[in-house]
Amino acid sequence: MRVLHIVAPGEIGGLERVVQLLAHGQARDGADVHVALVLEPGSSNHALVASLAADDGITPHPIAVPGRAYLRERTAILDLTRRVRPDVVHTHGCRPDVVDATPARRLGIPTVTTVHGFTGGNWKIRLYERLQRRAYRSFDAVIVVSRPLREQLIRNRVPADLIRVVLNAWQETAPPFDRATARRALGLREDAFVIGWVGRLSAEKGPDVLLEALVNLTDLPVTVSVVGDGPERRSLASRARRFGVERLVRLHGAVPDAGRLFAAFDVFVLSSHTEGTPIVLFEAMAADVPIVAARVGGVPDVVSSAEAALVPPADPVALAAAIRAVYRDPVAARARAQRARARLLTKFTVPPWISRYDAIYRLVTSKAPARRSSPVR
Numbered sequence: 001m002r003v004l005h006i007v008a009p010g011e012i013g014g015l016e017r018v019v020q021l022l023a024h025g026q027a028r029d030g031a032d033v034h035v036a037l038v039l040e041p042g043s044s045n046h047a048l049v050a051s052l053a054a055d056d057g058i059t060p061h062p063i064a065v066p067g068r069a070y071l072r073e074r075t076a077i078l079d080l081t082r083r084v085r086p087d088v089v090h091t092h093g094c095r096p097d098v099v100d101a102t103p104a105r106r107l108g109i110p111t112v113t114t115v116h117g118f119t120g121g122n123w124k125i126r127l128y129e130r131l132q133r134r135a136y137r138s139f140d141a142v143i144v145v146s147r148p149l150r151e152q153l154i155r156n157r158v159p160a161d162l163i164r165v166v167l168n169a170w171q172e173t174a175p176p177f178d179r180a181t182a183r184r185a186l187g188l189r190e191d192a193f194v195i196g197w198v199g200r201l202s203a204e205k206g207p208d209v210l211l212e213a214l215v216n217l218t219d220l221p222v223t224v225s226v227v228g229d230g231p232e233r234r235s236l237a238s239r240a241r242r243f244g245v246e247r248l249v250r251l252h253g254a255v256p257d258a259g260r261l262f263a264a265f266d267v268f269v270l271s272s273h274t275e276g277t278p279i280v281l282f283e284a285m286a287a288d289v290p291i292v293a294a295r296v297g298g299v300p301d302v303v304s305s306a307e308a309a310l311v312p313p314a315d316p317v318a319l320a321a322a323i324r325a326v327y328r329d330p331v332a333a334r335a336r337a338q339r340a341r342a343r344l345l346t347k348f349t350v351p352p353w354i355s356r357y358d359a360i361y362r363l364v365t366s367k368a369p370a371r372r373s374s375p376v377r
Helices: 012-029 047-053 070-083 094-100 103-104 123-138 145-153 180-187 207-217 231-241 279-286 316-328 330-347 350-366 369-373
Strands: 002-009 033-037 058-064 090-091 109-117 141-142 163-165 195-197 221-229 249-253 267-272 291-294 309-311
Touching: 002 070, 012 033, 012 047, 012 058, 012 090, 012 279, 012 350, 033 047, 033 070, 033 094, 047 058, 058 070, 070 094, 090 094, 090 195, 090 249, 090 350, 094 123, 094 267, 109 123, 109 350, 141 145, 141 350, 145 163, 163 267, 163 279, 180 350, 195 279, 207 231, 207 316, 231 249, 267 279, 267 316, 279 291, 279 330, 291 316, 291 330, 309 316, 316 330
Parallel strands: 002 033, 002 090, 033 058, 090 109, 109 141, 141 163, 195 221, 195 267, 221 249, 267 291, 291 309
Antiparallel strands: none
């Protein structure tokens, strides 16, 4: 099977890491894997390019185009597709879904997309996501990473028979730091009770919900360690001052190898308003750290109340109460964390995940034997 993935990567996040893991796993299984990376001019040294190039079974194809040069981008993808002659073209993210799948269809090649989730936001983002959801109707298969995403797409009039649910998988890429090393890396005191938050500082991730919860925890000796960067960083710092909790919050910014630092936390908090299947949740499970998470998206598919404290989204009072319970009863919290790690290592491994994708590829190619056998011109 020859596969061409198409992605327009930003900073390495959940989507990019799924593409990385999928490409490496498929190459190990013997597929001929190509990845087109649509990049801004001057960004050919993107970390994802280097990671993919390190695998002999993967051929990365950086495509440098300005942000709105969509016709030039589509032409470049068409030329690449003609050269590679893939059996399947697999797009990831709004821009590839809307702009870059069309050339494959012109050439009679089946198209697959993975829906990693929607962020919402300003009118422009909402417009792009509306175009993206409309584009799904033209794909041969639409893979969603959580069950709620499937229901959402059906409401958006994507045919149900196109949709396949495949939860994300996890694989350790580097050994985690121990507690002392992780705390030194983040400049945290050894005796502090640390509430960890890791992710992109954007509205849909809900970092503000954690700050509001912190107002109800000022009687405890807590420190909030926020790892990540994004458009909400400045407003988050301002809000912490307004709430009077600035002294309790450490904004570390983007930190290399953040996935190795979870042992620094006494509890990990996921306070998102919306999610697909968050990779950061897998990292917390792997690190054996107690988890408090908003019950959104694919989170309940990954952990139940036996493995994590689940709270309603956008509810800072409930979030504060769950964090306080971890502080007061660390033994019970640790037991949940151990069950979460055991679940991760049995339910979210890579080989069956790769097999699910392979089965979907074979299904869509079997439905188009004429397209698959005819020469690509």
